[in-house]
Amino acid sequence: MPVLTSVLAAALTCVEPPPDPANTYDAAHTYDKLVRAYPQIRIADAALPAGVRQLADQVYAQHGARCLKLDAYLPAGERLPVVVLVHGGGWKSGYRSEFVPMALRLAQQGFAAVTVSYRLSGEARYPAAVQDVQAAVRWVRDHAAALHIDPERVALAGGSAGGQIAALAGVTGEGVKAVINIDGLSDFTSELALKYEDDPDKNPSAAGAWFGGRYAEKTALWREASPIRYVRPGMPAMLFIGSGQPRFSAGREEMMARMTQAGVASDKLLLPDAPHSFWLFDPWLQPTVEASVAFLRQHLR
Template sequence: MRRTYAGLAAVLLLVSAGTAAQPPAPESYTAATTYKKLAPAYPFIRIAGSEAPASVRALTGITYVQRGGHALQLDLYLPAQPKAGPVPGIVFVHGGGWRAGVRANFAPMAIRMAERGYAAAAISYRLSPEALYPAAVQDARVAVRWMRTHAAEYGIDPSKIAIGGGSAGGHIAALAGVSGDAARFDPDGGPGTVSSAVQAIVNIDGLSDFTSEAARRYEDDPARQPSSAGAWFGGRYAAMPALWREASPLFYVNAKTPPVLFIGSAQPRFSSGREEMVARMREVGVPSRVVLLPETPHSFWLFEPWIGPTVEATVAFLDAYLR
């Protein structure tokens, strides 16, 4: 027993120390590293191109908030020749298990959204080695506020802004979008500030319920010390069940919840709680749409041939609820 308690104390100490646990580098989840893992099983895939064509205006390395010594940045992609009037916008949140990843992972999708008449921002945010939950959600909401604040400057319609993301980023986007005016996720908001509310949400293969048995089988696995979610929360489900529930988008659904598009892979573990969330949305009269891409791995949106249908589904959904 003494050894068990000592081990637990060591884990807690590493979590509280932030970087002492030697977490994976943010670059460990990129299109290139993921390609190496997936190519043997999917030899036909190609990394989606991220070079902006002449029809897209790319503005990169824009600081949207300063967190101590860390300048959180975004890359903004705009139609080079937008149609008359301001365009809808969407903020994209990258994945990487809440502890890794780079905003460049969403550049291909953001560029294609700009080609279709949207202003799309791919953002960086504080990963778990730097700051635990709910810092990433707070950063995502600040990015939405930044887009709304600078809407006139970039020709964006401030009344038509969505948020989306993939994997952990899909979960973060969903939680940021459904949590309404909860100060927990927007401590700088409130009366007199620009709203961080969104008008639509796109959750690509991201969790909706951390408390479900299916999610905890992987995210609360005692063999992983800690799991990605456990590292983000700072503890396992048994130690902090209320926190795991608080971080689950499912439990925020109400009549004011924005419409949600769920795009899923053939790996159901990554979208635990989706069916339950859709059912709750139906009960309160909030639109939702589910698009499943068969025979796909997780992270499918980083690659051809799947980025095409992912963009098409997103554009069709946002055209319906933002245009």
């Protein structure tokens, strides 16, 4: 298979850094933080189900000796719609494995699903992560035949920082027909976002570290990275899925209003009893997947 051949060639000249012990944004650590307040939660199953095959560790981009990789989860079929999934972690942490449970459930519903790694803020500041995700979309479309996907039916989805990155990559790039923003910011410059992301007691905040400065210092970048700035006719349709913590989806309502004015479809699902990072856990992953599947079937026809 051409995809496998490309990986073997790239593996000779580039490497993916080993996991950072300080990077603890994953299901296990997040479960430990949440289980007392939400004793009913369970880490979502990441076991490969029957009928879904995994194509792991595909190199989609290279920066010097640095490999950027993705994993594809593929059901049987031809010219499948595909969802590229972008992990969260405050632009500074997280792993692509975060979205494996959702990828598997999407695959069981007939969607190819691809989880991607990207350069975190400690390695490369904004806009590197956005550019990486757009490169992953191009790679997926370029390898459509090998992956048995339809290059004209591509969606982006992500959670938290990954939701913001997916939204921004989708509205500023090419080849994306739909976006699912799960508890991610739409407007860094909104009053609610600035209250938390530009908090003077955080030195730096997660967003400040990504932009390389506070809002007053890097105003143009904070504005440029806000998906709400790019609402226009013809942009991808967008589904917003939110937890019970509004700060993580700041700007959502205003962006939806602007999309309506521009004649672009949008929808939302709110899970008011859910914590942030809810997509890592049952019982919230299943309604997230069900809403996503219904939205994608409508907009990836």
